[in-house]
Amino acid sequence: MEPTADYLSVGPQRAAPLPVRLSLTPHGAVSCGFDGAWWPYSRDLITELPGLVEAMDGVGSITRVTVGIEPWPDIPHQVAVGAHTVTAGWFVSGHEQNEIVLCSFLKGFRTLLVVPPATAPGAADWLMSTPVPADGSRTATELLAIATARADKASHEASHRTAHGVA
Secondary structure (H helix, E strand, C coil): CCCCCCCEECCCCCCCCCCCCEEECCCCCCCCCCCEEECCCCCCHHHHHHHHHHHHHHHCCEEEEEEECCCCCCCCCEEEECCEEEEEEEECCCCCCCEEEEEECCCEEEEEEECCCCCCHHHHHHHHHCCCCCCCCCCHHHHHHHHHHHHHHHHHHHHHHHHCCCC
16 A cells, blocks of 8 residues: 555545544643544545544644554545645554544644544444543554454343343
């Protein structure tokens, strides 16, 4: 997977904008770990990024984002967001792939856990409400594994109750 060549990208307009699925902790409340979580609807960064950046305007004007290269098939160098442009970059290693780092002149850096679009709603809900390290975990990979295990256990328990006629 290669990043896209240097170009300014304007994403397609959705018929009706979907609400941005974002949870944030107060700035500075977390000394390490994630400042929040973002659950995009797709792996299309060109479509998803403008909504996230606009939702983050309350924390300062976002001028640059850096994402893991694996989850995003197309990473433009710049994305039009309203009246300004956001520069996009990527990391191949050294960072978790399910992270996005947003840079603001006013508030510095914010790191969000990126909940994969295909994540089951129960697991995604848990991740959205637990964006900071939980259960002793510190990485996106660990949080995603915990959420998946919790969702699998809940699904197994529900099917077990159904099979045994327990309401």
